[in-house]
Amino acid sequence: MFDRLRRKASSAVKRAVGDAVEDEAEKQVNKQVDKHRQAAEEEYGKSIEHSFRGMKEHKEKVTGEMITDFDKFKASWEKNASDPGQSIFHFLIAAYNYCVKDKAIGEAMATVILSKKHNQEDPSSPSGLKLGPTNRTLMKYMRDDPNIVKSYLGAEYKEDYKFNENKLKMTYLGFVPEGNKNLKAIIQSSGKDYPTPIGLAKNKHGQWKITEFSSIATGCKKPASEEDDF
Numbered sequence: 048m049f050d051r052l053r054r055k056a057s058s059a060v061k062r063a064v065g066d067a068v069e070d071e072a073e074k075q076v077n078k079q080v081d082k083h084r085q086a087a088e089e090e091y092g093k094s095i096e097h098s099f100r101g102m103k104e105h106k107e108k109v110t111g112e113m114i115t116d117f118d119k120f121k122a123s124w125e126k127n128a129s130d131p132g133q134s135i136f137h138f139l140i141a142a143y144n145y146c147v148k149d150k151a152i153g154e155a156m157a158t159v160i161l162s163k164k165h166n167q168e169d170p171s172s173p174s175g176l177k178l179g180p181t182n183r184t185l186m187k188y189m190r191d192d193p194n195i196v197k198s199y200l201g202a203e204y205k206e207d208y209k210f211n212e213n214k215l216k217m218t219y220l221g222f223v224p225e226g227n228k229n230l231k232a233i234i235q236s237s238g239k240d241y242p243t244p245i246g247l248a249k250n251k252h253g254q255w256k257i258t259e260f261s262s263i264a265t266g267c268k269k270p271a272s273e274e275d276d277f
Contacts, residue, residue, distance in 0.1 A: 107219050109136045113212035117173040120156050128254035131232050131247050132219040139199050145186055146193040162258045185264040198238035198267045207270035238267030
């Protein structure tokens, strides 16, 4: 009897320790995410002050339709991956799926475009990968407020982020070269006052992968109908 009680007590302790380790890991991830979010806000300030010094203007509207099938999404991105604007556009489609449609499919889509060093292996995923802890937390922030990703795909906060999945539109302002294979692309959200910088790098296949997107995950304005409701 005492052996059985000892085993139960031991199991309880192990579970408690495991939970504590998990909580500490999540705490550390959140610290890193908060650090990135703070850096993103500072980046916004710098962008206004310096007007993205060195930015090459490339203002255009990247348009398309929502894609919800993983294979179709992957094929579409691979066809357009030589264009950094298209890589960002496809990432936003992945984020929308993650936030609104199907979290698992959206995660698989996102891992196709994110740098492999930020992903983890997952045989159950269509892409064979899953998000790393920091990027998963960033995606969770967007999932908590789907208006964030909508604001980058054509939804206007003045229209309460009314959204048309058949008429996606991303505003691509330009980019700042950072060497031959890296750049910082600049896009605009309809729900944020400042433009948004996103880090990308070109891999050996000539595909632009996203290396940093914490600025996207920062909050956006409340819908106009709620803005003055206090």
